[in-house]
Amino acid sequence: MKIATWNVNSLKARQDHLLRWLKEFTPDVVLLQELKGAEDSFPFMEINAAGYEAAVVGQKTYNGVAILSKTPIVVTQRRLPGEEEDEQARYIEGIVQGGSQSVRVGCLYLPNGNPAPGDKYDYKIRWMRRLYAHARELLKTDEAFVLGGDYNVIPEASDVYDPSKWTRDALFLPESRNALRCIVNLGLTDAFAALHPGGGRYSWWDYRAGSWDRDEGCRIDHLLLSPQAADRLTASGIDKTPRGWDKPSDHTPVWCELKCGVN
DNA sequence: ATGGTGGCGGTGCCA
Numbered sequence: 681m682k683i684a685t686w687n688v689n690s691l692k693a694r695q696d697h698l699l700r701w702l703k704e705f706t707p708d709v710v711l712l713q714e715l716k717g718a719e720d721s722f723p724f725m726e727i728n729a730a731g732y733e734a735a736v737v738g739q740k741t742y743n744g745v746a747i748l749s750k751t752p753i754v755v756t757q758r759r760l761p762g763e764e765e766d767e768q769a770r771y772i773e774g775i776v777q778g779g780s781q782s783v784r785v786g787c788l789y790l791p792n793g794n795p796a797p798g799d800k801y802d803y804k805i806r807w808m809r810r811l812y813a814h815a816r817e818l819l820k821t822d823e824a825f826v827l828g829g830d831y832n833v834i835p836e837a838s839d840v841y842d843p844s845k846w847t848r849d850a851l852f853l854p855e856s857r858n859a860l861r862c863i864v865n866l867g868l869t870d871a872f873a874a875l876h877p878g879g880g881r882y883s884w885w886d887y888r889a890g891s892w893d894r895d896e897g898c899r900i901d902h903l904l905l906s907p908q909a910a911d912r913l914t915a916s917g918i919d920k921t922p923r924g925w926d927k928p929s930d931h932t933p934v935w936c937e938l939k940c941g942v943n
Numbered sequence: 944a945t946g947g948t949g950g951c952g953g954t955g956c957c958a
Contacts, residue, residue, distance in 0.1 A: 689949075
């Protein structure tokens with residue numbers, strides 16, 4: 681099964697791109713971020729007509745996440761546990777059927793955190809600690825799961841075109857990178873990095889200053905696999921195609937393929 | 944160059 685993550689930067693503005701990409705790439709499961717709309721504005725009819733179920737946590741103007749799946753979705757979380765007063769729509773989790781097995785997928789939109797230092801950066805770090813705690817709970821189940829989304833963290837210097845320009849940015853500060861490393865070190869596998877060492881491959885390019893044309897981006901969208909999911913990993917990649925379309929999102933899809941059979 | 948672009952919503956905020 682092909683599982684992808686894509687920050688669409690407004691689903692209303694990107695609906696045509698999404699439907700075109702679903703048709704051309706034929707993913708089984710898609711994790712969407714930055715819908716920028718409430719749940720009642722979600723295009724359920726069009727998504728269903730394209731062959732996908734949808735589970736949505738929406739929010740007016742900001743954030744918003746969704747899981748699309750060709751097979752039914754059993755929603756297990758609509759918020760990231762650990763901070764009840766956090767109303768931002770940044771996490772949804774569910775179980776989908778993949779061949780003979782089921783896979784749990786968590787779709788996350790991790791806070792950007794800029795400017796740092798400040799309240800927004802503190803919120804980002806708290807959110808990452810909550811994600812760490814939740815991942816640790818999920819690992820106790822010994823099941824196949826994927827935590828995917830816009831992590832808003834550049835893991836390594838090789839994952840950004842010019843690290844010296846990012847030293848004070850919340851996406852590249854040591855505390856952010858260390859918090860991501862702690863999550864990975866619980867025993868998760870970065871599906872893209874595991875099969876494509878060396879860096880220099882990006883999932884986001886700034887709209888400004890011709891970043892896309894110069895291929896000056898960074899890799900901030902990740903699919904982290906539990907050991908049981910990593911055992912089934914056969915391929916992964918970054919599909920740059922929709923970033924080249926007219927009026928694109930600033931992000932492009934990152935995907936992985938898990939074989940359906942047993943180990 | 945203390946800039947630049949895009950989405951939302953109708954002004955600045957957020958990324």
